[in-house]
Amino acid sequence: MNKLLLTLGVSALSPLTMAKPVIVTSIQPVSMVVAAITGDRAEIEQIVSSTASPHDFALRPSDLRKIAQADTVVWVGESLESFLEKPLENAGKEASSIEWLALDGMSLRDFGEEHHDEHAGHDDHDEHAGHDDHDEHAGHDDHDEHAGHDDHDEHAGHDDHDEHGGHDDHDEHVGHEGHHHDGVDPHVWLSPDNAKVLARAVTKRLASLDADNAKYYQANLAKFEQGLTTQDATIRAALNKVNKVPYIVFHDGYSYFEEHYALNHAGEVTVSPERKPGAKKVAELRHEIEEHKVQCVFSEPQFSPAIVNTLLEGTKVKTARLDPLGSDIKLDMNAYFNFMNSLSDQFLSCLG
Template identity: 30%
Template sequence: MTRFCRHLLLGAVISLCSLSVLAAPNVVVSLAPLHSLATAVTEGISEPALIYERQQSPHGSGLSPDQLRTLTQADVLVWVGPELETGLARLVARLPETAVNWHWHDYDQGMRQYEPREALFETAAEALHGDHDHGALDPHFWLDPRNAERFVSALADELAQLDPANAESYRANAASEQQRLQELYADLDARLAPVRERPFIVFHDGFQYFERAFQLNALGALVVTPEIPPGPRTVAQLAQRANEVGGVCLLHEPQFSSRWMQPLQQAVPNGVLSQIDPLGSTLEPGPDLYERILTQLADTLATCLENVS
């Protein structure tokens, strides 16, 4: 084979590879945990883009020019929806006309879903399965690994329809990720079992999927929505409940100022302050981020509860 022929063949191979890459849709994901799961599904095919930076809260955060540019280049936007990413919700109209706007209620079939709660967790919301009216629901679904399994399966099916050439790879990746998620669930359940009955209070009611998945004992939340500061009555009621049970963990989040926890901390002498992070703000994005977020969350919570007297 002459040098010219070899170069011609190499050029043809490169062109075919380029066409394969171009054929894969540009997946853009709002939140780091979902981005991690999406990256596992698209491994070896494409690299999803992430909108929200690790320290950003999706509750009301606006988008920078670079983030808006990422959004407008999406072929598929994967997000939760206006009930969580309120700033993003105002900008989805900027998506290209051909883009797929794929939000929670497009992929929630078979997921465990719960209604929002009041600050004092007195009445447990019943899980909703299958058909429902899509009324007010707690949007933090990814904190239950069993919901994450449903998510990766649904994403693989969606991408397989949009990109049939890579359908087999998407579904194989999803199956591998589901196996890892099942192992993660078992590991976390074993880690949390010894502290399952010990009480804690969260900064805002964003953890009930995690609580219910592992049958934990949350007493309440300081705020229902992070944009509205707690009132004195809520602080007093939570303090009374905490002091009745003795020691309790007080859990704040890095996306929000811990100063709102100070009145409660002062009112609960036996409270142990600790930080939990449902978005992995200190962790690097990637296919294993989801596992690291939940493992860190379980370890932090278990360590705090082990120190409660």
């Protein structure tokens, strides 16, 4: 009888002892960096699907439960994911969350900064200064309204997410209270250096949550950093062959990547992807294409390429797709490496 009770007791406790930390992430690029560290020792729950936009997103009740039950929420920051600010506060998760933009060691850029000194003729970027429409991702036209959030006028639907059991807060991340990044370009995942900063913060957090696997997480961090260093050199060598070729992007959301690899950004189709450029802007872009001898205009998979096709009608300028979210990248430990390789290949396909 005693043996039976002991067996039942061990069986009842085993799910608790085997429970994995639950990390809730905001968007796909965040999940990619987190996955490089977690491996199979933690669960990742992503809020915004890889084909949706963080700009006009609305949380569902299941997302709010996910936030409340998470060990840690990892997000880019209020300037990109404003829909998370109130829910994090309401759930008491601000101190235990990791806000990428607020981490020490980050290299941040403001919208409106000149891209590169060596890129001649790029003095017409003043239309970006301080713009607060960081809606680079997502043309999804099926945005149902979702209940359960305060003061958010975002409207985007997304796939269902299962909820996980409750977990206590663990304060490891420097609090992001008071960290306002108005005018800061939030596309920080496009810099391998910034990816390393987040990976270190995630490693520290996981080690505090799951001390038994601390060495595993630290080994994954070392592997990630070494892999990024090697990959960075390979990508740089490839892009150096085309870094004088002028191009236009769909929107000004690639500056971290462009700055890091010294690419020749000549302009963008639109400041905000949800605003179609008018006839005047199209005329200006056509002039820019001729003046700078632009060889490629990039579109994005989240938006219709119609405006790009219209812009290039009658010209011999090439076009290709850039995906700033890596929406087709499988989420595993190599996801961030695969994303950066994919983005590099997308540039090379049109500039080479």
